[in-house]
Amino acid sequence: MFEVVRLTPADTGLILELQEKVCAGLADATVFQPSSPEFISYCLAAGGRCYGVRRGGETVAYRIVYFPQDREFNLARDSALPPGEYPLVAHWDTVAVLPAWRGHRLAALMNTTALADMAVTRYRHLFATSAPANPHGVRTLIAAGFRPVKVVRKFGGRLRFLLYRPNPGGWPPAGPRQARREIPLDATDELSHAFSSGWVGTAVETAGPAGCLTLAREPVPFAVAGHLPAARLSPGNGS
Numbered sequence: 001m002f003e004v005v006r007l008t009p010a011d012t013g014l015i016l017e018l019q020e021k022v023c024a025g026l027a028d029a030t031v032f033q034p035s036s037p038e039f040i041s042y043c044l045a046a047g048g049r050c051y052g053v054r055r056g057g058e059t060v061a062y063r064i065v066y067f068p069q070d071r072e073f074n075l076a077r078d079s080a081l082p083p084g085e086y087p088l089v090a091h092w093d094t095v096a097v098l099p100a101w102r103g104h105r106l107a108a109l110m111n112t113t114a115l116a117d118m119a120v121t122r123y124r125h126l127f128a129t130s131a132p133a134n135p136h137g138v139r140t141l142i143a144a145g146f147r148p149v150k151v152v153r154k155f156g157g158r159l160r161f162l163l164y165r166p167n168p169g170g171w172p173p174a175g176p177r178q179a180r181r182e183i184p185l186d187a188t189d190e191l192s193h194a195f196s197s198g199w200v201g202t203a204v205e206t207a208g209p210a211g212c213l214t215l216a217r218e219p220v221p222f223a224v225a226g227h228l229p230a231a232r233l234s235p236g237n238g239s
């Protein structure tokens with residue numbers, strides 16, 4: 001019924017059209033950063049990879065992956081990842097599902113395909129951002145193996161989680177007796193302090209006024225990703 005397809009440079013207009021519909025339907029426009037036509041075209045060509053979900057003849061969702069190389073806005077610059085690794089970074093950029101098709105796990109479907117594709121590339125570090133005020137967005141990233149590791153400000157000062165996933169192995173499994181804590185998603189200072197003390201997000205509870213992030217103490221596994229001993233991301237700079 002739903003089919004994930006790789007989009008091509010001919011699909012810039014299609015993504016722009018979907019983006020416009022998604023933006024028009026947002027309750028809180030600050031959680032979604034629209035992409036420029038130039039950026040979309042770049043990602044559809046050699047600068048990234050884009051996926052769509054087709055149902056019948058219609059495209060109802062898209063996911064953009066972007067390869068920032070060593071550009072200024074490489075999200076690894078917000079982490080302790082050594083600059084030599086920046087060319088091995090891929091961004092899990094924008095994802096959007098048309099309002100009528102939400103709740104069908106289409107974001108997860110595209111993530112599964114994109115992760116399988118990324119597993120056989122040279123990219124070793126996947127970074128993403130997501131608004132704490134968008135618990136469904138954060139949750140779909142955590143379900144894809146990402147973990148919130150820091151609070152940053154992006155897009156002219158907007159609060160975002162920085163999320164990280166080693167590629168292709170993912171984070172090492174959590175120990176059974178690992179300490180856990182829960183912090184409301186709108187308690188930004190508390191979250192920021194927890195991240196800089198070595199906690200990372202492992203689950204999102206969407207019930208309640210803002211939702212809640214479950215955190216565990218886990219070292220950021222740059223060693224798993226390749227070349228370094230386990231290291232922790234640098235303390236938050238944005239809250």
Ligand SMILES: CC(C)(COP(=O)(O)OP(=O)(O)OC[C@H]1O[C@@H](n2cnc3c(N)ncnc32)[C@H](O)[C@@H]1OP(=O)(O)O)[C@@H](O)C(=O)NCCC(=O)NCCS
Pocket residue numbers: 022031032033093094095096097098099100101102103104105106107108130134136137139140206
């Ligand atoms: C975030 C988003 C990509 C999730 O995609 P999805 O394929 O609907 O994800 P899921 O099917 O896993 O559903 C996510 C949750 O939304 C809920 N949901 C169902 N219908 C919904 C609707 N019409 N509107 C909003 N959320 C809905 C689901 O019940 C699910 O809740 P749960 O996690 O508690 O089970 C999608 O909601 C979306 O496009 N949002 C607007 C754009 C955006 O915020 N993108 C992320 C930032 S780049």
